[in-house]
Amino acid sequence: EPEVTQTPSHQVTQMGQEVILRCVPISNHLYFYWYRQILGQKVEFLVSFYNNEISEKSEIFDDQFSVERPDGSNFTLKIRSTKLEDSAMYFCASKGGAYNEQFFGPGTRLTVL
Amino acid sequence: AQKVTQAQTEISVVEKEDVTLDCVYETRDTTYYLFWYKQPPSGELVFLIRRNSFDEQNEISGRYSWNFQKSTSSFNFTITASQVVDSAVYFCALSEDLKAAGNKLTFGGGTRVLVKP
Numbered sequence: 001e002p003e004v005t006q007t008p009s010h011q012v013t014q015m016g017q018e019v020i021l022r023c024v025p026i027s028n029h030l031y032f033y034w035y036r037q038i039l040g041q042k043v044e045f046l047v048s049f050y051n052n053e054i055s056e057k058s059e060i061f062d063d064q065f066s067v068e069r070p071d072g073s074n075f076t077l078k079i080r081s082t083k084l085e086d087s088a089m090y091f092c093a094s095k096g097g098a099y100n101e102q103f104f105g106p107g108t109r110l111t112v113l
Numbered sequence: 114a115q116k117v118t119q120a121q122t123e124i125s126v127v128e129k130e131d132v133t134l135d136c137v138y139e140t141r142d143t144t145y146y147l148f149w150y151k152q153p154p155s156g157e158l159v160f161l162i163r164r165n166s167f168d169e170q171n172e173i174s175g176r177y178s179w180n181f182q183k184s185t186s187s188f189n190f191t192i193t194a195s196q197v198v199d200s201a202v203y204f205c206a207l208s209e210d211l212k213a214a215g216n217k218l219t220f221g222g223g224t225r226v227l228v229k230p
Contacts (some may be wrong), residue, residue, distance in 0.1 A: 027226075041222070043206075044220070045218060056217055089156065093218075101148065103151075103160060104159075105157075106156065109156075
């Protein structure tokens with residue numbers, strides 16, 4: 001069964017460093033998302049991406065964040081200068097059509113020291 | 114603005130007991146979609162069900178059942194004859210107007226279910 005994959009599973013970085021989280025959505029999907037979950041808290045929307053552009057972003061998704069779909073398979077989230085409060089689990093999701101459900105990847109746990 | 118509330122933060126049951134998870138939502142849209150996701154201890158988010166606002170018919174899938182009541186803005190989830198493998202955090206989520214390219218999911222705070230043998 002097709003699934004969303006994410007790498008790495010765990011990333012440890014120093015405050016102020018740039019990190020890139022990678023996602024490979026399900027191959028024929030058209031809509032892509034990033035969410036984050038701070039430990040023990042709810043899952044929060046960061047950004048949605050469709051037709052090679054951001055369609056919506058949350059207040060969390062400030063100038064330090066960017067997304068890119070550099071080729072036909074990868075979907076990346078970049079944090080330019082990480083802060084301690086960026087420590088969280090980051091989930092990528094994709095869906096095939098507007099009325100379909102979102103399928104989530106296993107997540108990348110980001111730890112900022 | 115949309116909001117999802119899961120008032121129960123944690124529920125503990127003994128195996129074979131039934132457990133009902135409450136979900137109350139707020140939205141201004143007349144068209145919206147409700148979801149339940151399961152997050153087992155391994156951390157991934159597993160899709161369980163999607164319902165649209167026009168379909169209030171209750172649904173049963175094996176030991177899982179869902180009760181959607183528009184009049185009370187609730188979309189409750191029941192696990193019948195719970196098993197240890199049902200131990201997880203369960204999230205209710207809402208999405209408005211799936212035609213819109215954004216159509217993000219707004220999640221509730223989650224309910225942790227612990228099923229003891």
